[in-house]
Amino acid sequence: MINDQWLESELELLRNSLRRGQQGLAHWNGGEMAVSAVPGAGKSHSLSVAAAIAIARNQLHSRRQLIVVTYTRSAAANIKLKIRDRLKDLKLPPGGFVVHTLHGLALNIANSRQELAGLNLDNVSIVVPNAEHRIIRTAVEQWIGDHPVEYQTLLEGIQFDGEETERLRRQSVLRTEVLPQLTNTVVREAKSSGLLPDELAQLSQSARDEYGILNIAAGLYQEYQRLMRSQDLIDYDDMILAALKVLEYPPMRLLWQNQVYGVFEDEAQDSSPLQEKLISILAGSDEVNSSPNLVRVGDPNQAINSTFTPADPIYFKWFCQNCQTKNSLTTMNQAGRSSEIIIDAANFVVSWVNQQQGDRNPEQLPFREQKIVTVDRGDPQPDANPQPEGSGVMITNPDDVYQTVKLIGEKAIALFKEHPDHNAAILVRENRQGRFLAQELAYLNKEHDIKVYEISESERYSQIPGEILKLLQFIDRPHSPDNLKAALEVLQQRSLIPTQDLNALATSPEQFLYPTVLTPPHKPQVEEARRYCCNLLRARMELPHYQIIPFLGMTLKYTGSELATVQKLSERVNQQIIGQSSLKASINALEEIVTAENFEGVEEDNEDRYTRPGQITIITMHKAKGLDWDYVFIPFLHQDILPGQPWIPKASQFLGNFTLSEVARAQIRAIVHHQYILGDRPQVIPLPNAAWEEAVKLKQAEEYRLLYVAMTRAKRLLWMSAAQLGPFRWSVFRQDSASNLQQKKPCPVLPALIGYLRNEY
Numbered sequence: 034m035i036n037d038q039w040l041e042s043e044l045e046l047l048r049n050s051l052r053r054g055q056q057g058l059a060h061w062n063g064g065e066m067a068v069s070a071v072p073g074a075g076k077s078h079s080l081s082v083a084a085a086i087a088i089a090r091n092q093l094h095s096r097r098q099l100i101v102v103t104y105t106r107s108a109a110a111n112i113k114l115k116i117r118d119r120l121k122d123l124k125l126p127p128g129g130f131v132v133h134t135l136h137g138l139a140l141n142i143a144n145s146r147q148e149l150a151g152l153n154l155d156n157v158s159i160v161v162p163n164a165e166h167r168i169i170r171t172a173v174e175q176w177i178g179d180h181p182v183e184y185q186t187l188l189e190g191i192q193f194d195g196e197e198t199e200r201l202r203r204q205s206v207l208r209t210e211v212l213p214q215l216t217n218t219v220v221r222e223a224k225s226s227g228l229l230p231d232e233l234a235q236l237s238q239s240a241r242d243e244y245g246i247l248n249i250a251a252g253l254y255q256e257y258q259r260l261m262r263s264q265d266l267i268d269y270d271d272m273i274l275a276a277l278k279v280l281e282y283p284p285m286r287l288l289w290q291n292q293v294y295g296v297f298e299d300e301a302q303d304s305s306p307l308q309e310k311l312i313s314i315l316a317g318s319d320e321v322n323s324s325p326n327l328v329r330v331g332d333p334n335q336a337i338n339s340t341f342t343p344a345d346p347i348y349f350k351w352f353c354q355n356c357q358t359k360n361s362l363t364t365m366n367q368a369g370r371s372s373e374i375i376i377d378a379a380n381f382v383v384s385w386v387n388q389q390q391g392d393r394n395p396e397q398l399p400f401r402e403q404k405i406v407t408v409d410r411g412d413p414q415p416d417a418n419p420q421p422e423g424s425g426v427m428i429t430n431p432d433d434v435y436q437t438v439k440l441i442g443e444k445a446i447a448l449f450k451e452h453p454d455h456n457a458a459i460l461v462r463e464n465r466q467g468r469f470l471a472q473e474l475a476y477l478n479k480e481h482d483i484k485v486y487e488i489s490e491s492e493r494y495s496q497i498p499g500e501i502l503k504l505l506q507f508i509d510r511p512h513s514p515d516n517l518k519a520a521l522e523v524l525q526q527r528s529l530i531p532t533q534d535l536n537a538l539a540t541s542p543e544q545f546l547y548p549t550v551l552t553p554p555h556k557p558q559v560e561e562a563r564r565y566c567c568n569l570l571r572a573r574m575e576l577p578h579y580q581i582i583p584f585l586g587m588t589l590k591y592t593g594s595e596l597a598t599v600q601k602l603s604e605r606v607n608q609q610i611i612g613q614s615s616l617k618a619s620i621n622a623l624e625e626i627v628t629a630e631n632f633e634g635v636e637e638d639n640e641d642r643y644t645r646p647g648q649i650t651i652i653t654m655h656k657a658k659g660l661d662w663d664y665v666f667i668p669f670l671h672q673d674i675l676p677g678q679p680w681i682p683k684a685s686q687f688l689g690n691f692t693l694s695e696v697a698r699a700q701i702r703a704i705v706h707h708q709y710i711l712g713d714r715p716q717v718i719p720l721p722n723a724a725w726e727e728a729v730k731l732k733q734a735e736e737y738r739l740l741y742v743a744m745t746r747a748k749r750l751l752w753m754s755a756a757q758l759g760p761f762r763w764s765v766f767r768q769d770s771a772s773n774l775q776q777k778k779p780c781p782v783l784p785a786l787i788g789y790l791r792n793e794y
């Protein structure tokens with residue numbers, strides 16, 4: 034205990050600088066605690082104060098530390114600085130704590146006894162596979178080779194007349210889309226829940242569906258693991274598993290637990306069961322009946338990664354419930370970020386969406402019923418709950434997407450004229466919307482000195498080496514259906530050719546690329562794709578190969594710093610192949626770059642670039658989490674995107690009215706939830722249709738939470754709109770063609786919100 038009077042009174046002052054709800058955190062004195070906070074509640078602020086208080090009170094030092102865990106490196110750097118500042122104010126040395134990302138922490142533990150971890154970390158490389166990764170593609174090929182009967186059942190789908198072209202098309206869909214996606218989803222979902230391939234295979238025995246989806250999934254997972262091992266590769270979950278293996282050994286567990294006084298976890302709604310297990314062990318002790326010194330802070334209403342990563346907010350909700358029964362749940366409801374009317378609008382969304390769900394269990398509702406409240410008078414946050422700009426919340430219904438941009442442009446000009454030091458953002462659901470807005474608003478920069486900054490542009494840098502590689506592989510071997518399909522995908526993603534079923538084109542490259550008089554004429558969209566491909570092939574004949582990469586960059590219509598990135602890439606490849614220059618050598622060099630995932634684009638590296646004054650940032654709703662702006666525009670709020678309809682790609686509808694990967698995800702979640710609550714009691718695995726329905730519900734709930742995150746980014750003005758006419762789907766929208774816009778329905782919460790605001794204000 035501290036007996037220094039001065040320090041005690043400083044700590045008291047520090048505690049009092051926190052708001053009511055935040056103080057619970059500062060009073061933490063060991064044991065488990067859950068903190069459920071609303072957007073803008075000051076989670077990282079109060080976490081850093083509570084950390085400093087815990088370090089001071091318990092006189093922590095380098096051999097007995099507090100561990101703070103966050104999910105991104107920038108969050109880690111941020112909170113580290115904050116804790117240091119607090120300790121400095123308390124005249125204490127900057128020690129007694131470490132801030133880690135979860136994976137950084139796992140790596141440290143695994144490194145502490147490599148032979149226990151089962152990994153030689155000096156030899157392995159870390160990869161982050163996606164469905165296109167070569168490991169996953171190879172796993173799929175191996176599985177197909179070893180499981181002809183199961184593969185045949187998939188090929189036949191719900192009906193099949195044996196026609197050859199259709200069989201080839203289905204093969205292409207299964208090999209390049211369905212099975213890679215299934216592998217990717219299952220590996221991540223099962224592994225991060227602590228399920229090994231054999232356990233999954235065992236569990237899949239009680240599933241009763243015709244394909245045996247979980248059994249296929251377990252087989253794919255097995256192949257994946259084998260390939261990763263044989264090539265000395267590990268993924269992020271392997272790091273956590275390795276750390277857990279070290280901690281299973283009692284002397285090592287004791288050693289670590291003695292070093293760790295407690296663990297504070299931020300963004301706890303994004304945790305997976307495996308991650309939760311790791312921090313609970315670290316924060317615990319081997320004494321019976323003692324609970325771990327574990328504080329978990331999160332906001333279940335901001336869980337926006339649960340449908341494409343294994344993060345699942347239900348675990349944090351359960352943790353909160355558990356703490357509530359032990360009286361150790363704290364809620365932080367006050368937030369000073371936004372004007373009151375914006376807070377009201379966000380709270381309305383929470384209740385309205387939950388009301389639509391009928392009677393589901395509270396933890397299965399899209400939102401935790403936790404309302405945001407304005408701060409008290411005299412709050413320490415400067416300009417807390419600022420005066421709104423105009424009415425504070427504006428909802429409009431423009432004629433079409435073009436008029437939407439026009440209105441945003443006019444509003445931005447007026448706002449920046451009056452407040453040049455403020456900032457603004459347009460939040461979009463997908464990058465294509467962002468690209469459209471950036472093009473249409475480019476005039477703001479030239480004519481009004483308002484910088485328009487589109488974030489997805491810089492995100493695209495990391496895709497450039499992969500895109501160029503696919504085109505090079507195609508021009509090297511154009512008759513390979515896989516190469517052709519991969520190249521067509523790139524062209525389609527870049528909106529250079531119309532969206533269509535590429536499997537049909539890629540199954541017979543010869544017919545597609547060089548139709549004879551005997552082949553039926555191509556449809557216009559196929560012909561357009563063919564012309565693009567033939568131009569690429571011609572370039573191979575006509576250009577010296579060191580010019581090919583820059584040429585491909587132009588063909589893909591890269592702009593500005595994307596082109597600079599391509600130039601840099603081209604130079605690096607040419608340097609690597611000096612003395613043996615050929616197309617093959619370029620491909621090999623590029624393959625190495627893509628596999629190593631270590632090529633950095635040409636871009637600024639600073640998070641502040643998202644929120645510069647006088648700037649309008651175009652950013653996806655996902656990426657906007659954790660940030661805020663004076664003015665926030667959220668256009669294109671249409672029902673087909675928000676909450677969205679269940680959508681099964683046409684190409685894979687022969688398998689039934691669901692996607693295999695989503696069914697498998699929902700089945701694995703059902704298993705893990707069951708194990709979590711009911712332990713070893715017999716398990717019923719949902720059938721594909723029920724699992725798919727559950728997946729759809731989860732997806733729609735997440736879309737609403739995404740809207741909530743987006744709305745709560747606004748400080749003074751929240752501008753939302755749903756145009757009457759919009760593209761059928763943004764993925765097929767092309768500005769250059771006179772594409773038809775269609776009648777669109779607004780996201781259902783918008784009319785309800787308009788009614789609410791009208792009555793309330």
Ligand SMILES: Nc1ncnc2c1ncn2[C@@H]1O[C@H](COP(=O)(O)OP(=O)(O)OP(=O)(O)O)[C@@H](O)[C@H]1O
Binds near residue numbers: 079332335415
């Ligand atoms: N007690 C306080 N005294 C002074 N400032 C505070 C206090 N609590 C919060 N703040 C300020 O409120 C702002 C919002 O805090 P922060 O960004 O940490 O919120 P958050 O909970 O992480 O929000 P979100 O989850 O929506 O991203 C910060 O500028 C922070 O400094």
